[in-house]
Amino acid sequence: MIWAAILGSGLATYLTRSLPFVVGYRGRVPPALSRYLEALPVAIIAALVGPAVVLPAGATTHGAEPVAALVTVGIVVWRRSLLAGVAAGVATVAVVRLVL
Amino acid sequence: MLATTVVVGTTFGIVARQSGRDPLETVGMSLIVFAGAAQFAMLQLFAAGAALPLVIGTVLLINARHLLMAASLRPRLGRLPLVSRLAAAYVLTDESFAMATGWYRRGGTGTGYYATFAVALFALWNCATLVGLTVGGAIGEPRRLGIDFAITATFIGIVVLAVRRGSDVVVALAAAAVASALALAGASSVAVLTAGALAPVIAAARR
Numbered sequence: 001m002i003w004a005a006i007l008g009s010g011l012a013t014y015l016t017r018s019l020p021f022v023v024g025y026r027g028r029v030p031p032a033l034s035r036y037l038e039a040l041p042v043a044i045i046a047a048l049v050g051p052a053v054v055l056p057a058g059a060t061t062h063g064a065e066p067v068a069a070l071v072t073v074g075i076v077v078w079r080r081s082l083l084a085g086v087a088a089g090v091a092t093v094a095v096v097r098l099v100l
Numbered sequence: 101m102l103a104t105t106v107v108v109g110t111t112f113g114i115v116a117r118q119s120g121r122d123p124l125e126t127v128g129m130s131l132i133v134f135a136g137a138a139q140f141a142m143l144q145l146f147a148a149g150a151a152l153p154l155v156i157g158t159v160l161l162i163n164a165r166h167l168l169m170a171a172s173l174r175p176r177l178g179r180l181p182l183v184s185r186l187a188a189a190y191v192l193t194d195e196s197f198a199m200a201t202g203w204y205r206r207g208g209t210g211t212g213y214y215a216t217f218a219v220a221l222f223a224l225w226n227c228a229t230l231v232g233l234t235v236g237g238a239i240g241e242p243r244r245l246g247i248d249f250a251i252t253a254t255f256i257g258i259v260v261l262a263v264r265r266g267s268d269v270v271v272a273l274a275a276a277a278v279a280s281a282l283a284l285a286g287a288s289s290v291a292v293l294t295a296g297a298l299a300p301v302i303a304a305a306r307r
Contacts, residue, residue, distance in 0.1 A: 001152060002121070002125055002146060003125070003128070004152055005142065005146070005152055005155040005156065006125065006128050006129055006132055006133060006142075007132065008152065008155070008156040009129075009132075009133050009138065009142060009155060009156050009159040009160075010132035010133045010134075012156050012159055012160040012163065013133055013134070013135050013138060013159060013160075013163045013166070014189065014190065016160070016163045016164055016165075016166035016167050016170075017163075017166045017170055017189040017190065017192045018170070018185075018186055018189035018190075019167060019170065020167055020170035020171040020174050021170055021173075021174060021177065021178065021185040021186070021188065021189050022182070022185065022186070029168065029171065032304040032305070033304070034168060035300075035303045035304045035306060036300045036301065036303060036304035037164050037165050037167065037168050037300075038165060038168065038303065039267075039268065039271045039299070039300035039302070039303035039304070040161055040162065040164055040165060040296065040297075040300050041137060041162050041163075041165055041262065042259055042262050042263070042268055042271055042272050042275075043271050043272065043274075043275040043295070043296045043297075043298075043299035043300045044141070044158060044161050044162045044275070044292065044293075044296035045137055045141065045162070045255045045258055045259050046255075046259050046271070046272035046273070046275040046276040046279075046296075046299070047275040047276060047278070047279035047291065047292045047293075047295035047296040047299070048141055048144055048252075048255055048279070048292055048296075049252060049255045049256055049259065049276050050275070050276035050277065050278075050279040050280035050283070050291075050295070051279055051280055051282075051283035051288060051291055051292070052144065052251070052252040052255070053252060053276075053280070054280045054283070054284065055280070055283050055284065055288075056248075056249075056252070064246075064249075065249060065252070068246075068249055068252075068253070069252065069253075069256060072253045072256045072257065073256055073260055076256065076257045076260040076261065077260055080261065082104070082107065082108065082111075082254065082257040082258070082261060083107050083111070085253060085256065085257040085260070086111065086250055086253040086254055086257060088253075089246075089249055089250075089252070089253030089256065090245070090246040090247060090249050090250050090253060091246065092246070093246030093248075093249040094244065094245050094246035095246075097244065097246065098244075
C-alpha cells in the first residue's frame with residue numbers, strides 16, 4: 001500500500017509537471033482558474049493543519065498542540081524562518097508534556 | 101533557496117523516520133515524488149492510515165499548481181526535443197521555477213540555467229533526505245521530545261511563508277476551519293480533500 005501510494009503519487013505529480021510540455025493548447029488560462037490553482041496548495045496544507053491541531057492522533061496532550069500551533073505561527077511571522085518555527089513548535093509541545 | 105532545500109529535505113528525512121517510514125520508502129518518496137509539501141502530507145496521511153485514493157488525490161491537488169508553472173515555462177523550454185522536455189518536467193519545482201523565471205526576467209536565455217539549478221535542487225533534496233534519515237534514526241523517545249508535532253509545525257510554516265495577500269489568509273483559515281469541523285464531526289477521511297478543494301474558491305472569486 002505504501003509503495004502503491006508512492007508510485008501513484010509520483011505519477012500524479014509528474015503528470016502535473018509534464019502535461020503542459022507535451023500537450024499543445026491555444027489561448028490563456030482563465031484568471032479565476034489560475035487563482036484557484038495557485039491557492040490550492042495553501043488550502044490543502046492548511047486543511048491538514050486544522051485536524052492535526054484540534055484532533056491529533058490520540059487526542060491533544062493537555063492542549064499542547066493548539067498552543068504550539070500559535071507559537072509556530074508567531075515565530076514564523078516574526079523570523080520568516082521555517083526551521084525556527086518548527087523548532088519553537090516542537091519545543092513548546094515537549095515543554096507542555098514535560099510540565100503537565 | 102539552496103539552504104531552504106537542505107533544511108526542509110533534512111527535516112523530511114527526520115520526520116519520515118520518526119513517523120515510521122523505513123529508509124527505502126523515504127528515499128523512494130524523495131526520488132519518485134520529489135515535492136516537499138506533498139511528501140510531508142503523505143507522511144501524515146500514512147500515519148493516519150488513509151486509503152490509497154485519498155493519498156494520491158491529496159498529492160494531485162497540492163501539486164496541481166505545477167500545471168501553471170509548466171505552462172509558463174513552455175515558451176522557453178517548449179522547443180527542446182521531447183525527451184529533454186520530459187526530463188525538464190521531472191525536476192520542475194516551486195524553487196526551480198522561481199529561479200528560472202528570475203533568470204529569464206533578467207534577460208537570460210537558453211535552457212542551461214534552468215537545467216543546472218533544477219538538477220542541483222533534485223540532488224540536494226535527496227542528499228538532505230539521506231542526512232535527515234541518519235539524524236532521525238539517532239533520536240530516541242520522539243513523542244516525549246514533541247517530534248510528532250514536527251509535521252504539523254512544518255505545514256504551519258509552509259502556509260505562513262506562502263501568504264502573499266489577504267485572501268491567502270482567508271483561504272488558509274477557511275480550509276483549516278472546515279477541515280477541523282469535518283474531522284470533529286467524524287468525517288476525517290474526506291475532511292482534507294473537501295476543505296482543500298472548496299477553500300480556493302474564495303481566491304478564484306477575488307476581483
